[in-house]
Amino acid sequence: MNMKPMFPERGPAFWLTGLAATVSAGTIGLLFVSLVVESVPVFKAEGVSFLWGTDWFAGESYGALPMIYGSLMVTGLALVMVLPFALGSAILTSEFLSGRARLIVKAAMELLAGVPGILYGLMGIALLAVWVRDLFGLIDGNTLFTAGVLLAVMILPTVMTLAEDALRAVPGETRDTALSLGLTRIETVMQVVVPQALPGLAGAVFLGLGRAMGETIAVMLVIGGIDRIPQPWFDLFAPGQNIPSKIGREAAEALGFDVQWSALIALGLVLFLMVMTLTTAGNFLIGKAR
Amino acid sequence: MPLTVPVKTVVLISLILLAGAVAMIFRPGEGTQVFADETTVIRVAGSTTVLPIVSRAAERFQSRHPSVKITVNTGGSGVGIHGAGTRRFDIGLASREISPKEKHRYASSDLRTTVIGRDAVACVVSSEVFHAGVQALSKQQIRDIYLGKITHWQQVGGPDRPIIVIDKEVHRGTRHVFMQYLFGKSNARAPGARLVTGSNNEEQAKIAQSNSAIGMLSVAWINDEVVGIGIRDGERVIHPTLDNVRNGRFPIVRNLNLITVGEPQGAVKQFIDYLLSEEGQQQVADSGYIPVQSPHAVSRVAGSHSK
């Protein structure tokens, strides 16, 4: 790094920590550059139509749309399903629970946020897929819907905790003022606190969605693994494929080789950009709310 | 003040635990460094069809040759061939032949094939379908099912349920062999498919969990819930029994291959020789496959699935 006079002392401590800082700040850049460079061959072979091609058959053609569709679909489903529960419990915890109860709920959520994805996968394949099939009278339980439900459950603790933080960030005086104006507690919350915390709440949801979009294992085991957009396209109970699951299934076979590898990296690049958009928006909104 | 005590204790305990874990893990490694050079590691990975044989044999082989360590991993035939070709693994497992494309891709690696057993791929269905009357299908019917032209079991005399067609990942050995038989093309497409699975275990589980699935599976993996159906050819029905495979009547047979770069040498050769020995071949049989007495006698069966 090229440092100007802002660093008066350049002892060993400076160089050592500087090296560490370069490594940690450089990693993300290196990651991004690698993704771009390694995905060039597939764009050369397929053109930009790689992005909206609907046919993926290793060794013949590479079209990313079914995977992009699947990623968006399961993430959207997770959003719809997680929203009421996460926001409801965040409001309850932040506005109506005593300090002690609140601490317990928050601690439980932080514990649950750490449950490994593979356990959700195990539950999905052993239980949820079968339940979904029997409950909805489907011929098979490996569907986009199943994956969406799993993801919703997975990100519930994360979204809830972040949303709760956003609500707590609204100053107490705001509540007092509203209450003194004769609003009931729930009116205060709904008409004053929530609107004020809105950016933070949205940020929480975005961050949760970013996490859902990048999850591999849990989805891979229940989504059906077929690279096809269902017909009609809004058929949630059809099998599909999302980007991480596709990469997870094909990476070992293509590791470092050929157009297929490049196509997988390009999928990774698309995923990276989508997740980055969500999380950058999320972090921005949360930062703004502070 | 009293509160700080537990916190500090925790810090201390965590650090000690961490240090202990580190010491436990890395001490043996460091300690045996002297022997490390004498320990040979054979890395094996690939087809989940060949895996049971190799995994079992490896356990026996290692107990007799403590200086050899054999790690075995799943992944599929494509992974096995790719891994051997890129020298990621010492032995690649493949339940199919190396495709021309792969031969070209790894031309510089001089891939060699050793046949350790023979197997057949059966068309399998959920037991509920079998017991409801679908005990054999013609090649044309299976073809139409995979093409999506037949979508309901009633169309082939079965129960009143739609068919769940299970396909496999494109590089998988079982798929190559099955598609070669059905369509004369190992990478034929299957637009009728609903699910795509990877390993034999995964496919077997999906079919067992369902009551109306059809799939392709090695005969050794057939069980009470996942039943192999016969192939109807006019009046004749050939069931996927080991007898029918042995006497050559069952049409979808294949070799189980070990892929190495160049002729196997050293410990790798020792292990392969063990697999070809009487005891090794017994384990091939115990795993539900057909032993080969000598790798050369059957190496020409490779093309038999195009019959």
Next chain:
Amino acid sequence: MNPRLWKERTTVFILYGLTGCGGLVLAVILTTVIMKGAPALSGEFLFEESRNFGLEGGIFYQMIGTLILMVGAAMVCLPVALGSVLFQTEFLHSSKLKKMFRFLIYSLNAVPTIIFGLIGYLFFGVLLEAGVSWVTGVLILAVMILPTLHVSIHEAVESIPDHYREAGLALGLSPGQQMRAVILPQSVYGIVTGTLLGLARAAGETAAIMFTATAFSGVRLPQSWNEPVTTLQTHILVLSQEAANPAALTHAWGAGLVLLTLVLFLISVTLWMRTGMEMEAER
């Protein structure tokens, strides 16, 4: 009845209902893992190696493998995270650069783990020629948990009261001495909690290591740097695909319970320490 009061009550009731449903789902998950996993646990299960493709025997080397990867990752990551935080807080004065740095770390935190697997293999597996090995896994996981450690340590360093630093400066300490004498001792909690969270995250990760660091059977202690290990996570992954085989599922749930216990233990220690610290700070 007063319509406003009525509305108030129903809304609160709905909120409780939603929270209850959410809580119920999560409780069901925990109890399922415990109920299904507990029958598998036994001395044999914990201390023997797995046999017959995981259908018999135990998960001893799987546990060792998970430990090797997570501890290794934390050990590689800790010095880098620490150095990087110190550089940021002690040498970086422009708030723009600090913001930039924060953005980069937060972005790294958002990267889907499967991408770490892909690119990590390219760098460590292919370029470093470590192949499919525990070293590759350790390095990939180290990169993955870097933001977790970074954020945690950063918070701790930032929260050191200014007068501590000023005292150090008044004594004429160089930045290096300042770090050793003031900042590191004062941020031990942050370093430990960050490391524990990082360990938990590494222990729970599957996608990044499944095709880069592990093998399914025949693995014991690695005796050289380019050998694969076997882990609880990938063991569960393989066994879960055999969902129709009760023996496979029993072993998968058992391994799942062990993994869950490990991860939850690490996180609860963190939570406990943090609560302790908050209480201390409030006094």
